[in-house]
Amino acid sequence: DEVAFTWSHSRGMLHAKAQLQDFTGTLLTDGYAAYTKTVEQLNQHERQIVHAACWVHMRRGFEKALDSEPHTAQQALDIIATLYRHEKHIRDKQSDLADIHTYRQQHSEPLVTDFFRWVYQQRQRTDLLPKSPFAKALHYTAERESQLKVFLSNPALPMDTNHLERALRVIPMGRKNYLFCWSELGAEQLGILQSLMVTCRLQGVNPYHYLVDVLQRVALHPAKDVLDLTPRVWKEKFADKKLTSDLDKMG
Template identity: 30%
Template sequence: LQSDGYGAYDGLPQVTNVGCLAHARRKFMEAKKLQGKGKSGKADSALAKIQKLYALESRLKLASVEERWSERQSSAKPMLDDLYDWLTTRKVIESSPLGKAIKYTLGQWPKLIRYVEDGHLSIDNNRAERAIKSLVIGRKNWLFANNPNGADASALLYSIIETSKANGLILYDYMV
């Protein structure tokens, strides 16, 4: 199960949790914002290390599962070791945004690095989050469905539209 750091997933039996490096990266991006415009700081160092991992994944996008696993073993593992060394040697105020980013990342570390053990896994769960983004946005709108029949009709149409999009189909052709 690949997710953010939501703790409830940790207790699920027979489930291997895989972390999301994008969530860790976002925390460092928040810390970077406080460095001041145009200024470089410690958050930039972490972001540069994380970016190298994403660059590798970008190059491996079309690779086979076996090739992805092999390249992660030879390239991503040393990069992750370098990031871990950086995280564990920083002296920062724990309550600062950078301190919180480091604490979150170290707390999630075993899950964050799990993706290198299987070429089927992703470095993050961004694809899943993009898939549910419409649902998250729609939740607020659906409060005003007026009645259960209207809500059911909206849900049905929404399901058809999203299924069409997910499969790269032209909605009109799919519905006709």
């Protein structure tokens, strides 16, 4: 896994398109409408981006509906909880991609089919107010049906963006500690540094050892091979022969 924190003036489409202009693959996001529009526009230009949606963000709508629709909202939450138990089973077994795909097809896909059938049945209710929390949750879910089903056909894809949300916490935590960034350039540089640090953690690399090595190695390393110095590749090529600092040598 690798993480990149980028800075922009807003969450608008222009920034998303700039970041994704060379991307091909599966994009997992929350339900923000700009992401859907961005993918649609990029795919019009012969791009091949599959847009997947996060189940945790969808689930929150039904949580908000518990006060007004405790029984029916709980039905949705129970189905989602069962799906996550299947995902836990997959993680606990440390299954390979082929086994994950087979398991999801056998256990998760029937549940997802039943879930969306239930969603459309609930949307037919004549007593449901359009602006109620439950109706909004149903609408949000139905609009993203195809995106929410992507994980069933892609065994490498998680059901949600929770791992990304956890990685993102370093930004607001830091902002609270050092009271924001002084400039736009500072925000960009912070994003680069935090990207490296969080990716180190995801790769099981000690950030201190990584920085001590890379800050010395970068002066002599060929510019065309700069990707060698990203945490993931560095772990493979240099972790066993890392450079140390003078302080480490004195110790």
